[in-house]
Amino acid sequence: RTWPSDRVRQVFMDFFRERGHVFVPSSPVVPHEDPTLLFTNAGMNQFKPQFLGRVDPRSPLYSVKRAYNSQKCIRAGGKHNDLDDVGRDTYHHTFFEMLGNWSFGDYFKAEAIAWAWQLLTEVYGIPGERLYATYFGGDDALQLPADEETRALWLRHLPPGRVLPFGVKDNFWEMGETGPCGPCTEIHYDRVDGRDSAAGAPLVNAGDPSLMEVWNVVLIQYNREPDGSLRRLPARHVDTGMGFERLCSVLQGTDSNYDTDVFAPLFAAIQCETGCSAPYGGRVGRDDAEGVDMAYRVVADHIRTLSFAIADGAVPSNEGRGYVLRRILRRAVRYGQQFLQAPQGFFHRLVPVLVQRLQHVFPELAAKQDMIMTVLADEESSFGLTLKRGLERFRVTANALQAAGQTVLPGHEAFFLYDSMGFPLDLTQILAEERGMTVDAAGYQEEMARQKAQSAAAHRAKMGNAGQLVLGAEQLAALGQRGVPLTDDSSKYVW
Numbered sequence: 001r002t003w004p005s006d007r008v009r010q011v012f013m014d015f016f017r018e019r020g021h022v023f024v025p026s027s028p029v030v031p032h033e034d035p036t037l038l039f040t041n042a043g044m045n046q047f048k049p050q051f052l053g054r055v056d057p058r059s060p061l062y063s064v065k066r067a068y069n070s071q072k073c074i075r076a077g078g079k080h081n082d083l084d085d086v087g088r089d090t091y092h093h094t095f096f097e098m099l100g101n102w103s104f105g106d107y108f109k110a111e112a113i114a115w116a117w118q119l120l121t122e123v124y125g126i127p128g129e130r131l132y133a134t135y136f137g138g139d140d141a142l143q144l145p146a147d148e149e150t151r152a153l154w155l156r157h158l159p160p161g162r163v164l165p166f167g168v169k170d171n172f173w174e175m176g177e178t179g180p181c182g183p184c185t186e187i188h189y190d191r192v193d194g195r196d197s198a199a200g201a202p203l204v205n206a207g208d209p210s211l212m213e214v215w216n217v218v219l220i221q222y223n224r225e226p227d228g229s230l231r232r233l234p235a236r237h238v239d240t241g242m243g244f245e246r247l248c249s250v251l252q253g254t255d256s257n258y259d260t261d262v263f264a265p266l267f268a269a270i271q272c273e274t275g276c277s278a279p280y281g282g283r284v285g286r287d288d289a290e291g292v293d294m295a296y297r298v299v300a301d302h303i304r305t306l307s308f309a310i311a312d313g314a315v316p317s318n319e320g321r322g323y324v325l326r327r328i329l330r331r332a333v334r335y336g337q338q339f340l341q342a343p344q345g346f347f348h349r350l351v352p353v354l355v356q357r358l359q360h361v362f363p364e365l366a367a368k369q370d371m372i373m374t375v376l377a378d379e380e381s382s383f384g385l386t387l388k389r390g391l392e393r394f395r396v397t398a399n400a401l402q403a404a405g406q407t408v409l410p411g412h413e414a415f416f417l418y419d420s421m422g423f424p425l426d427l428t429q430i431l432a433e434e435r436g437m438t439v440d441a442a443g444y445q446e447e448m449a450r451q452k453a454q455s456a457a458a459h460r461a462k463m464g465n466a467g468q469l470v471l472g473a474e475q476l477a478a479l480g481q482r483g484v485p486l487t488d489d490s491s492k493y494v495w
């Protein structure tokens with residue numbers, strides 16, 4: 001049996017529907033009703049009232065005890081922020097689907113674990129020898145005991161060397177600073193055939209792409225209160241989340257989420273719209289010396305994130321959620337231009353392929369297609385103007401620093417690129433990294449704090465200085481710019 005992604009999703013849904021679960025559609029990826037969250041980061045977000053025992057009795061969900069869906073998630077800010085990994089690795093996206101099943105005060109760990117095992121091994125046919133399970137090993141400071149019950153449940157299926165305890169970081173799941181939470185048990189998949197447990201075990205939760213976390217089963221029993229304490233909830237719940245793109249890569253036998261039918265149509269569209277001579281080649285890290293494949297991954301990931309966020313009512317802007325989106329767009333456009341030679345305007349033209357591919361699952365995409373494209377095209381063209389000038393500015397500054405034997409870009413320069421050229425810090429950091437330089441991020445933050453603290457008038461006066469670049473006549477000529485001569489050194493000009 002082969003596993004196209006649409007079948008993978010459908011089989012998950014069928015499995016839990018047959019076990020008495022009700023389909024509750026994905027909530028928007030923009031949590032309009034939850035001020036504690038930047039973006040929806042897990043399937044459980046919309047079920048906070050269920051876990052807290054606060055569902056309105058008039059709600060159609062009041063009597064629902066078991067639910068399932070595929071939830072749209074964005075992890076690009078807040079407690080779960082994967083933005084910096086995206087493009088560099090093969091299994092973190094900023095936008096992904098999370099397949100989930102829930103019990104609201106109904107079944108607990110025994111059923112949740114038995115069904116997870118059955119679905120993965122019997123239905124999807126994943127060999128059990130490729131799987132590891134983790135459980136919560138306890139925490140003295142939090143006065144939480146190890147979850148021996150879960151360990152025993154896994155030992156029915158797996159040998160002891162494949163059932164591993166971990167601490168709070170990996171096996172106590174929390175959505176944010178506050179909210180429902182609890183110990184969890186996770187399933188990890190070894191992409192390498194025939195590796196023995198002793199060699200595989202150290203790679204679990206170690207950031208190794210060959211041994212990847214697939215499914216998290218959270219046993220929700222607490223609420224993290226605003227004062228940081230854990231309050232025991234009146235009932236115990238099950239909240240699971242499985243990365244859909246990761247599962248597809250496992251079932252399609254690939255080494256990377258990106259080498260699946262989830263991303264293939266997007267890569268084809270990217271090649272078409274950028275005119276890049278090379279198709280996506282799947283190389284990572286040092287093998288991807290030109291950065292072309294990383295750029296493909298960044299662009300493919302980010303068009304998904306932006307399209308879904310805009311469809312759900314967010315727009316790029318200067319603050320909060322909108323600022324995160326603006327940064328993501330700029331990262332994508334800049335990667336496209338630099339590594340794929342993308343022309344201005346390529347990014348929004350990727351939207352139709354995405355819509356076509358996923359509209360049967362998320363119909364809001366098709367309904368909002370025109371709006372998404374307009375917003376992206378506007379944002380892209382305004383960024384295009386600053387990008388060109390900013391890259392040039394960076395090049396000249398970095399050249400001057402390197403000629404003087406320096407490797408750190410000062411904080412005020414990074415801040416100028418941010419404030420006047422719209423370069424997010426991570427973009428400047430990427431540019432610096434490419435030349436073997438670093439950015440004084442602390443200095444940048446200081447500049448930022450200073451700017452915030454100053455009155456508007458003082459701020460304007462200051463930016464008049466910080467924004468100036470002193471150049472020699474040749475450098476100016478190379479830029480095709482005219483400067484104002486410095487009063488105390490007429491061989492130098494201010495640009």
Ligand code: ATP
Nearest residue numbers: 075082091092093096213214215216241242243246
């Ligand atoms: P990881 O340790 O790999 O970063 P996580 O522990 O942060 O994952 P959870 O919060 O447990 O992830 O989320 C549940 C599941 O969602 C994970 O087991 C994984 O399959 C999937 N997932 C999490 N983050 C991402 C992501 N950035 N991109 C794709 N899938 C993800």
Ligand code: MG
Nearest residue numbers: 080081082092
């Ligand atoms: Mg993570």
Ligand code: MG
Nearest residue numbers: 169170205213
């Ligand atoms: Mg993890």
Ligand code: MG
Nearest residue numbers: 170186213216
């Ligand atoms: Mg996890």
